[in-house]
Amino acid sequence: MSVTFGILGPVVAWDRDGGLIGLKGPRHRAVLARLIVARGRVVPVTRLVEDLWVEPPAGGVGAVRTFVSALRRAVEPQRPPRTPAHLLVTEGPGYALRADHGAVDGWRFEQALADAATLSPQEALPRLADALECWRGPAFADFSEERWARTEISRLGELRLHAVERQGAARLALGDAAQAVADLDAHVAEHPWREEGWRLLALALYRAGRQGDALAVLRRARRLLIDQLGVEPGTVLRRLEADILAQENHLEPALEPSDAAEHVWADAAADYDRTVAHGARARLESTVGLLRDLAVTGGGGLEVARRHRSAAITAAEGLGDVELTARVIGAYDVPAIWTRVDDPQHALSVVAAAERTLKALQPGEHEAARARLLATIALESRGTRSARGLQAAQQAEQIARRLDDPALLTFALNGVFMQTFHRAGLSPRRDRTGAELIALSERHGLITYQILGHLIRIQSRSALMDFSGAEGHAAAVDRLAERNELPLASVFTQWFRASRLAATGPAAAAEAAYQAAATQLDGVGMPGLERGLLPLALLCLRVQNGRPAQTDERTDWGPHEPWAMPLVLLARGTRVEAVTRLRGLPDPPPGLLFEALWCLVARAAIAVSDRATMVRAVSALSPAAEELGGAASGLLTVGPVSRHLNELATALRNTQ
Numbered sequence: 001m002s003v004t005f006g007i008l009g010p011v012v013a014w015d016r017d018g019g020l021i022g023l024k025g026p027r028h029r030a031v032l033a034r035l036i037v038a039r040g041r042v043v044p045v046t047r048l049v050e051d052l053w054v055e056p057p058a059g060g061v062g063a064v065r066t067f068v069s070a071l072r073r074a075v076e077p078q079r080p081p082r083t084p085a086h087l088l089v090t091e092g093p094g095y096a097l098r099a100d101h102g103a104v105d106g107w108r109f110e111q112a113l114a115d116a117a118t119l120s121p122q123e124a125l126p127r128l129a130d131a132l133e134c135w136r137g138p139a140f141a142d143f144s145e146e147r148w149a150r151t152e153i154s155r156l157g158e159l160r161l162h163a164v165e166r167q168g169a170a171r172l173a174l175g176d177a178a179q180a181v182a183d184l185d186a187h188v189a190e191h192p193w194r195e196e197g198w199r200l201l202a203l204a205l206y207r208a209g210r211q212g213d214a215l216a217v218l219r220r221a222r223r224l225l226i227d228q229l230g231v232e233p234g235t236v237l238r239r240l241e242a243d244i245l246a247q248e249n250h251l252e253p254a255l256e257p258s259d260a261a262e263h264v265w266a267d268a269a270a271d272y273d274r275t276v277a278h279g280a281r282a283r284l285e286s287t288v289g290l291l292r293d294l295a296v297t298g299g300g301g302l303e304v305a306r307r308h309r310s311a312a313i314t315a316a317e318g319l320g321d322v323e324l325t326a327r328v329i330g331a332y333d334v335p336a337i338w339t340r341v342d343d344p345q346h347a348l349s350v351v352a353a354a355e356r357t358l359k360a361l362q363p364g365e366h367e368a369a370r371a372r373l374l375a376t377i378a379l380e381s382r383g384t385r386s387a388r389g390l391q392a393a394q395q396a397e398q399i400a401r402r403l404d405d406p407a408l409l410t411f412a413l414n415g416v417f418m419q420t421f422h423r424a425g426l427s428p429r430r431d432r433t434g435a436e437l438i439a440l441s442e443r444h445g446l447i448t449y450q451i452l453g454h455l456i457r458i459q460s461r462s463a464l465m466d467f468s469g470a471e472g473h474a475a476a477v478d479r480l481a482e483r484n485e486l487p488l489a490s491v492f493t494q495w496f497r498a499s500r501l502a503a504t505g506p507a508a509a510a511e512a513a514y515q516a517a518a519t520q521l522d523g524v525g526m527p528g529l530e531r532g533l534l535p536l537a538l539l540c541l542r543v544q545n546g547r548p549a550q551t552d553e554r555t556d557w558g559p560h561e562p563w564a565m566p567l568v569l570l571a572r573g574t575r576v577e578a579v580t581r582l583r584g585l586p587d588p589p590p591g592l593l594f595e596a597l598w599c600l601v602a603r604a605a606i607a608v609s610d611r612a613t614m615v616r617a618v619s620a621l622s623p624a625a626e627e628l629g630g631a632a633s634g635l636l637t638v639g640p641v642s643r644h645l646n647e648l649a650t651a652l653r654n655t656q
Contacts, residue, residue, distance in 0.1 A: 532558020
């Protein structure tokens with residue numbers, strides 16, 4: 001290899017003997033860097049001009065050609081005059097760099113990282129060390145502000161951090177906890193937002209016999225994440241802290257797969273990495289398939305899948321292939337049952353990417369991909385008042401029915417379900433959607449959507465006070481979940497049984513059932529469901545039984561706080577503040593808790609004779625007069641809506 005190129009630091013080129021090649025000025029290096037970013041694809045001259053200058057000069061095209069000529073002389077000094085270039089070639093409307101895969105340090109780094117994934121920890125460790133030694137500074141260090149370099153800089157930087165963590169994991173697997181501690185301590189100090197780094201460091205300290213230090217590190221991680229990002233640690237870190245306190249056996253190293261299934265997985269993964277070329281676009285699509293499975297496994301799988309999904313979408317868009325991007329976005333058809341998104345910023349970014357991709361698809365083509373993008377928009381817009389979400393759901397359903405594609409239709413129906421919360425009283429409509437999902441999924445073996453259909457019917461039958469029917473669907477969910485190793489589903493059936501007890505049994509037993517169900521939420525990776533749910537369920541139980549709200553100021557009401565607090569304030573005796581809260585209270589967000597939150601507001605409004613709020617509550621709740629308030633969630637209830645409407649009617653007559 002006569003010339004090699006360096007991008008893991010300032011952009012440079014080396015000759016056969018390792019000497020630096022003079023690349024002249026910054027724009028010469030910028031042209032070279034831009035062509036490396038293109039990875040062998042042709043970059044039109046006009047695009048190079050746009051990328052090199054904020055305001056391109058009149059002679060920009062000629063200047064670029066001059067830069068290319070100078071670069072050719074530098075990297076191929078022995079090439080005879082007027083003979084074709086072999087490295088920096090002219091093709092069509094522009095130029096391309098035809099370098100071997102090993103000719104660019106960044107590409108070698110990626111390959112070494114991919115190779116290490118197929119090796120045992122002992123074999124992987126030296127490969128990872130060599131890969132990390134390629135770095136001389138930040139990638140494309142002299143072009144960090146250039147728009148065309150940002151995606152690649154970000155991608156390579158993320159891979160480097162991943163390599164450091166992989167190196168730490170390999171050291172842990174080999175029993176070298178002390179060296180892992182040294183490397184990982186520096187890593188988290190420089191990158192305090194890397195939860196995987198904190199996890200590995202705490203685990204390394206624990207294996208080094210430093211349990212106290214491991215717990216201290218996890219607490220330091222929590223403080224830094226809150227201070228720097230304003231977020232609590234994820235479920236993985238929270239679970240590790242609990243496991244360390246309990247000295248769980250699984251924290252000890254396990255080097256090799258122990259059963260046939262594990263060997264099959266390891267062999268297949270290794271063969272995939274060897275067979276599918278590094279950088280092949282098929283890898284992105286395969287990744288989304290893995291993430292889809294990961295999201296329904298329980299534990300931290302959903303949270304991890306969400307993070308990697310964002311990276312996959314960014315990578316797909318960065319390749320400039322709209323059809324690939326459509327497939328990557330639309331392939332993540334993970335069934336969704338909860339109407340509040342777990343990560344609103346993630347949801348917004350997915351919707352934005354889906355909308356961009358829809359606009360870029362050729363009209364009249366790729367109808368299945370278009371439907372999947374629309375269904376994605378409908379799902380990720382749930383819990384908002386976006387008219388676009390409802391429109392997207394309807395369009396996705398129309399296309400799916402026209403194409404007669406069962407898998408596509410189940411995905412679209414999930415979007416339809418999520419967009420049937422724009423008013424109260426729509427449980428019968430959702431019940432029909434759930435029934436169609438079950439029938440369709442049973443015919444075509446779509447297990448996860450079969451479970452979704454049963455979960456929807458648990459909710460709708462509960463709202464319609466058919467607990468016997470709901471229990472039949474809960475039993476079906478439990479059977480399917482156990483048979484197919486889908487533990488997340490059982491979280492919902494346990495909560496359903498607690499809510500059934502709240503509606504039909506003694507309050508003390510229901511409260512104990514709620515407390516037990518809440519323990520199943522920790523670590524499931526659904527903060528949009530978990531946060532504030534237990535105190536809300538207990539508040540609804542107290543209201544249903546005519547008891548005042550509890551007033552513990554440490555209670556975390558999560559997203560439900562605005563609609564719970566008026567009753568809490570009344571229980572504390574702060575009536576004036578409760579009245580003020582009610583007067584400025586927005587409508588509850590559309591979703592499974594819509595009726596429950598309105599019933600709580602209604603009870604507070606009656607208590608303070610807030611006529612305006614009572615009128616709003618009557619208008620919102622009247623369509624659900626035949627339903628059990630809050631039971632549409634399948635998680636809690638605040639009693640029959642009709643009872644609350646009757647009390648509102650009486651209070652309104654008394655305040656005339």
